[in-house]
Amino acid sequence: LKAQRDGMAIKVMNAAMATGRKFFIEYDASGYSAMDSTIKFDWTNTIVGALHLTASPAYAHQNGRPVVGVYGMGYVGAPNPGPGSTNDCLDLINFLKAQGCYVMGGVPGQWRTGTGDSLTNFTTVYQSLDMIGPWAVGRATDSSYLPYLTADFADCVSNGMDYLPNAYPGTSFYNSNGSSSPTNQFPRDVGNFLWTQLSDIKSLGAPSVFIAMFDEMNEATSIFKCAEDSSMIDRKSVV
Numbered sequence: 108l109k110a111q112r113d114g115m116a117i118k119v120m121n122a123a124m125a126t127g128r129k130f131f132i133e134y135d136a137s138g139y140s141a142m143d144s145t146i147k148f149d150w151t152n153t154i155v156g157a158l159h160l161t162a163s164p165a166y167a168h169q170n171g172r173p174v175v176g177v178y179g180m181g182y183v184g185a186p187n188p189g190p191g192s193t194n195d196c197l198d199l200i201n202f203l204k205a206q207g208c209y210v211m212g213g214v215p216g217q218w219r220t221g222t223g224d225s226l227t228n229f230t231t232v233y234q235s236l237d238m239i240g241p242w243a244v245g246r247a248t249d250s251s252y253l254p255y256l257t258a259d260f261a262d263c264v265s266n267g268m269d270y271l272p273n274a275y276p277g278t279s280f281y282n283s284n285g286s287s288s289p290t291n292q293f294p295r296d297v298g299n300f301l302w303t304q305l306s307d308i309k310s311l312g313a314p315s316v317f318i319a320m321f322d323e324m325n326e327a328t329s330i331f332k333c334a335e336d337s338s339m340i341d342r343k344s345v346v
Contacts, residue, residue, distance in 0.1 A: 109153075116158060123165035131167040132160065133213065137179030140189035143199045150175065150206065169209040169237070169269070176240070177203075178213030181229035196232045204237075211238040211271060213317075216246045216255070219262050239263055240271035244278050244319050244328055245293065249300060253307045260311055272311075274304035275319040275328045283325040 116132070123130045132154055136142040154160050154175075161173040168174065177199065185191030203210050217223035218233050218241055233239060241259055243252070256272055263270040277295035280288040294300065301318075308316050320328045334340050 113153065113158060116154075116160060120158075120160055120163050120165060124163060129165055129167040131174040131176065133176030133178060133211070135178045136190045137182065138186060138190075139179070140186040142177075142179075142189045143195045146177065146199060147202055150203065155206075172207055172209040174211060175203055175208045176211040176213060178240075178242075180212055180214060181218060181226050181232060182215050183224055183226055185226070191226065193228060193232050196229070197235060200232070200235050209237045211240055211269075212236040213240045213242060216241045216243055219259055234266050234268070236268060238269040238271050240317050241273060242319075243273040243304075244275045244326065245280075247273075247275070247304060248293070249303045252304055253311070256307055256311050256313070260313055269315075270313050271315050271317050272308050272313050273317045273319060274301060274308060276301040276330055277327065279327040280325075282327055 119130050122128070132150075134142075134146050134149075136146065139145070160166055166173055179185065180190045180196045182190065188195050190196060200210050200212075212233065214229075214233060214236075215223070215225035217225045218229070218239065221227040221230065224246075239259070241255075243255075247255070259272070260270050275293075276298070277291075277293045277300050279290055279292040281290045281292070305316065318330065320326075320330070322329050322331055
């Protein structure tokens with residue numbers, strides 16, 4: 108598994124350099140009790156050490172520092188030790204900053220209020236990040252998203268953090284959960300659902316956006332193109 112992930116990281120780096128793109132590493136720490144020690148080891152020994160990813164001219168830097176993301180800190184139900192521990196999260200964030208990194212945190216949608224999907228005691232963790240990226244999948248709707256965006260953006264500005272709002276094309280957990288989840292839970296509305304979110308983010312003035320996701324078919328947020336039915340399949344390309 109590690110060899111596959113390392114190989115994919117090299118492919119991403121090479122593709123970014125060939126096409127003039129930027130890339131950075133983001134760790135998914137959700138549900139992982141050994142988050143702190145594992146990410147520290149992987150960052151120093153694999154990302155920086157063996158693979159030399161941050162030395163690539165395509166590796167993203169912000170404010171002169173290499174960007175690294177950590178998703179999953181502060182969620183209700185997160186393990187302690189792990190991403191449910193303020194001590195572990197702060198220790199990891201401070202470690203990455205000490206390595207010269209710019210740290211982006213993928214956090215619960217209700218991080219600002221410490222309610223709903225967010226643990227109540229994580230304000231110090233959230234405010235220690237360089238950039239906040241709240242997860243909106245399954246939460247945002249066309250009519251209610253902009254107030255969240257406006258309040259989140261204002262909070263980030265007042266606390267000296269950058270803001271990375273999340274937009275998604277629609278979702279349903281039916282593929283992964285079966286009959287326990289509805290089909291077409293958040294309809295795509297032929298692209299209008301995603302377009303409205305992006306329009307709101309642009310009107311807000313946020314400089315960046317995280318779009319979920321390229322290929323997550325299990326939660327139906329994928330944005331890569333798929334055939335709608337068999338008539339769209341190029342028969343000549345089928346082996």
